Structures are given as structure tokens and as C-alpha cells.
Amino acid sequence: MNVPPPDEELTTTSASPVDGSIAPDTSTPDASTLDAAALDAAALDAAALDAAALDAAALDAADPLRDFRARFVLDPALIYLDGNSLGALPRATAARLAEVVEHEWGEGLIRSWNTHDWFNAPRRVGAKIARLIGAGAHEVLVADSVSVNLYKLIVAALQARPGRHTVLSEPGNFPTDLYMIESALRTMDAGHRLRLVPRGELAAAIDDDTALVLLTHVHYKTADVFDMAAVTAQAQARGALVLWDLSHSVGALPVDLNGANADLAVGCGYKFLNGGPGAPAFLFVAERHQGGLQSPLGGWMGHARPFDFVDGYEAAPGIARFGCGTPSILAIAALESGVDLHLSADMEAVARKSRALAELFIDLVEARCAQFGIALVGPPRGAPRGSHVSFRHPRAYEIVQALIARNVIGDFRAPDVMRFGLTPLYLRFADIQRAVEELHAVMTTDEWREPRFSERRAVT
Numbered sequence: 368m369n370v371p372p373p374d375e376e377l378t379t380t381s382a383s384p385v386d387g388s389i390a391p392d393t394s395t396p397d398a399s400t401l402d403a404a405a406l407d408a409a410a411l412d413a414a415a416l417d418a419a420a421l422d423a424a425a426l427d428a429a430d431p432l433r434d435f436r437a438r439f440v441l442d443p444a445l446i447y448l449d450g451n452s453l454g455a456l457p458r459a460t461a462a463r464l465a466e467v468v469e470h471e472w473g474e475g476l477i478r479s480w481n482t483h484d485w486f487n488a489p490r491r492v493g494a495k496i497a498r499l500i501g502a503g504a505h506e507v508l509v510a511d512s513v514s515v516n517l518y519k520l521i522v523a524a525l526q527a528r529p530g531r532h533t534v535l536s537e538p539g540n541f542p543t544d545l546y547m548i549e550s551a552l553r554t555m556d557a558g559h560r561l562r563l564v565p566r567g568e569l570a571a572a573i574d575d576d577t578a579l580v581l582l583t584h585v586h587y588k589t590a591d592v593f594d595m596a597a598v599t600a601q602a603q604a605r606g607a608l609v610l611w612d613l614s615h616s617v618g619a620l621p622v623d624l625n626g627a628n629a630d631l632a633v634g635c636g637y638k639f640l641n642g643g644p645g646a647p648a649f650l651f652v653a654e655r656h657q658g659g660l661q662s663p664l665g666g667w668m669g670h671a672r673p674f675d676f677v678d679g680y681e682a683a684p685g686i687a688r689f690g691c692g693t694p695s696i697l698a699i700a701a702l703e704s705g706v707d708l709h710l711s712a713d714m715e716a717v718a719r720k721s722r723a724l725a726e727l728f729i730d731l732v733e734a735r736c737a738q739f740g741i742a743l744v745g746p747p748r749g750a751p752r753g754s755h756v757s758f759r760h761p762r763a764y765e766i767v768q769a770l771i772a773r774n775v776i777g778d779f780r781a782p783d784v785m786r787f788g789l790t791p792l793y794l795r796f797a798d799i800q801r802a803v804e805e806l807h808a809v810m811t812t813d814e815w816r817e818p819r820f821s822e823r824r825a826v827t
């Protein structure tokens with residue numbers, strides 16, 4: 368399968384076969400011999416990649432997204448491969464936050480709820496995110512965390528499917544997704560059960576007792592991708608609702624919720640959207656469901672008329688009913704800045720570059736590090752994937768720590784996965800090349816065996 372170039376202008380010039388993976392190449396030279404002038408800029412064909420001939424600088428020069436990097440605060444010495452966990456800081460965000468703090472809050476005080484549209488911020492920013500995920504402007508709300516939004520939508524969905532008792536998900540789904548199902552079922556105490564079925568058997572497992580199918584679109588560990596439209600259609604054919612977790616999809620690949628006739632979704636603001644640590648999350652409820660679903664957390668910000676201050680709860684008519692308490696305006700301002708940056712990028716170009724970066728990474732690791740027992744996890748090269756690559760190794764934790772000490776930041780996911788996020792807006796092909804050379808060095812020097820690298824810290 369051919370690797371999509373980061374730009375249509377770049378065409379494959381290699382005559383080599385493009386469908387095979389690279390056998391470990393014993394003739395592959397050291398990083399010092401990688402010749403930046405050896406490959407024509409038009410030859411981004413990672414499938415036929417020859418590590419010796421890679422000209423990453425030329426690929427970067429031809430990258431249509433290359434100018435985005437300057438819009439982020441990034442230490443030039445650092446290779447940041449964790450934007451799928453905490454996105455980098457957009458330069459515009461610091462200035463925007465200063466303005467909101469000093470002017471809107473400091474001077475405007477409570478008037479800013481009206482004069483600076485704070486009151487509508489969850490819907491305004493939701494409408495912007497909607498453009499990244501194929502939703503209508505009135506179908507997305509910024510609110511709470513992914514976990515809380517999952518809870519709200521799980522309960523709402525189960526109550527909308529009375530008489531059905533099963534929630535389907537897959538083993539190894541992101542833990543909070545499974546925990547929130549458990550929490551919702553415990554609170555409801557209405558005889559529901561959670562059934563975990565391997566993804567290959569999911570379609571057959573959906574039956575007339577299935578109320579809800581809850582899946583993460585891009586798997587947080589492996590980068591496997593579900594066919595959203597197909598799974599949604601299978602579930603809906605049996606009368607079930609589907610709730611998609613888009614945390615590793617939004618801002619990384621084009622998503623088309625309405626094209627897939629999706630019911631419900633949630634997603635994260637602090638990963639690819641660059642909204643900042645603990646940024647608010649978002650939720651999507653298809654317009655056709657909004658009137659029929661009720662949030663179990665009916666706070667005043669989801670009320671039809673919050674400033675009437677009446678005693679009884681009455682849900683707001685549209686997506687606003689899924690709000691609960693007062694939103695964090697500072698946090699939403701940071702998120703909006705990250706979202707605005709994404710809206711100025713072509714998501715198709717982002718997706719193309721993501722795949723090219725991933726396939727380059729996979730090929731280089733195979734060419735340079737296969738002898739160290741580092742094995743690719745998740746989709747094989749060429750297959751649909753999310754925007755990270757993961758490898759398995761029994762000492763993955765130590766290796767990741769040793770890489771961090773060399774200024775290459777990835778992360779570790781228990782029990783044995785090293786995960787590298789690929790953020791097309793600020794990563795360069797040269798970064799991938801250097802990251803793999805650092806990995807090679809960590810392995811050849813046995814550096815990862817240093818005792819300091821096995822000290823476990825709270826966040827991995």
C-alpha cells in the first residue's frame with residue numbers, strides 16, 4: 368500500500384515495491400551517515416524507505432504544514448512525541464489568556480458574562496469543534512471532562528432504551544470509559560450489565576438486548592481505528608445507540624459524525640486540540656436525539672432558563688441541556704485558542720502527514736531497532752490508524768525514561784507499551800529520524816539499564 372505524501376504535489380518516484388515491510392537492514396549506517404542530500408524532495412515513499420537515503424530535511428521543506436510549527440512554543444532541543452497525551456502550547460494561547468484574565472475578568476468583572484459572551488462560550492467553542500468532527504454547530508457542547516460527559520451520556524442513553532439491559536464495549540478500552548459504564552450502572556441499579564467483547568466479535572454480539580455500544584474510535588494504546596459508519600449502522604440496525612469516544616481522533620484525523628449517522632460522542636480538549644492540561648472536554652448529541660435524552664446531572668447551566676431561578680428543573684431545549692455547572696472561562700479560552708489553530712489547518716493534509724510520519728517511524732524502527740526485540744503494536748503499516756505509533760518491549764518503561772533523558776518525549780502505557788504521539792502540526796520528519804536514532808542509541812548502549820530509569824513516577 369502506498370504511503371500518502373504530506374502534499375499532493377509530492378509524488379512517489381521510487382521504483383521499489385511499496386507494499387512490503389522492510390526487512391532489518393544490516394547495511395543500515397549510523398545516523399551520522401544519513402545523507403541529507405541523498406534523496407529528492409519529491410520522493411516521500413516511506414514504504415520503500417531506505418534509512419540510508421532518507422532526506423528528512425527535504426521532506427520537511429516540502430511539507431505543506433511546515434509553517435504551523437512556529438505557532439507553538441517548543442524547545443528546539445526537544446522532540447515532543449506526546450501531543451496525544453498533552454498537546455503543546457500554541458503561542459497565541461498565552462496572549463489570549465492574559466487578555467481574558469486582565470481585561471475580561473480584571474476589568475470587565477461579572478459584566479463579561481454578557482459583554483464578552485462568556486455565557487455562550489461552551490456552545491460557541493462547541494460549534495467550532497463541530498467543524499472538526501462533521502457535526503452541526505448546535506450538536507456539540509464544551510463541558511466537564513470526558514469522564515463526566517461519558518457518565519451523562521451513558522445514563523441518558525440507557526434511559527432512552529428501556530427494556531434493554533446490555534452495554535457493549537471492548538476489553539482494553541480506555542479505562543475511564545469502562546469505569547464510567549460501571550459507575551452509571553451502579554447508580555442506575557436497574558439490572559443492566561456490561562459486556563466486553565473483542566472487536567472482531569462485536570458486530571455479532573449486538574442484539575435486541577443491546578442498549579448502548581460504547582467504543583473509542585482510535586484506540587489509546589494501539590492506534591487501531593474503528594469503522595465508525597459500519598459499527599454505527601450495525602448497532603442501529605438492532606435498535607441500539609452508539610457512543611464514540613473521540614479523544615484520540617479529534618484534531619488528528621478527519622471525523623465525520625453526521626456522515627456516519629452517529630448518535631453520541633465525547634472527546635478530549637487537552638490532546639490533539641492543544642487546549643492545555645485538564646482542558647474541558649466536549650460532547651456531541653445528534654440533533655434527532657436532543658429532545659429525547661435527559662442528562663442525569665441536571666444543573667442550572669443545563670436549565671431552560673437559569674436566570675429565572677425557579678425551584679423545579681426544566682431541561683434546556685437543545686444541546687445546552689447537557690451542561691451542568693458554571694464552566695471555567697479561562698480553560699475554555701485556552702481551548703478555543705487551540706481549536707482556532709486547528710480550524711486554520713486542512714484536516715486532510717493533517718491526516719496525510721500523520722500517516723506519512725507514522726509509516727516513516729515504523730520503517731525506521733524496523734530498519735534500525737528490529738534486533739532489540741521492539742515489536743510494532745496495532746495496525747501494520749499501510750492500514751488505517753490513529754496518530755500515534757506504539758511498540759512493545761518488556762522494558763518499555765525504562766526505555767521511555769532513557770529516551771526522555773535524551774530529550775525525546777514519548778510515554779509508557781502499562782504493561783509493556785511505548786507510545787509515540789505524532790502531531791502533524793508541529794512535528795517534522797527530521798524529528799522522527801532523530802527520535803529513532805536516539806532509540807537506537809539507548810538500545811545499543813544499554814543506557815536504559817541505569818537504575819534511575821526504572822524509578823516509577825505517578826504519571827507514566
Ligand SMILES: Cc1ncc(COP(=O)(O)O)c(C=O)c1O
Pocket residue numbers: 512513514515541543544583587612614615635648
Ligand atoms: C480515550 C480516552 N478517553 C478518555 C480519557 C480521559 O478523559 P478525561 O481525563 O477528560 O476524563 C482519555 C485520556 O487519556 C483517553 O485517552
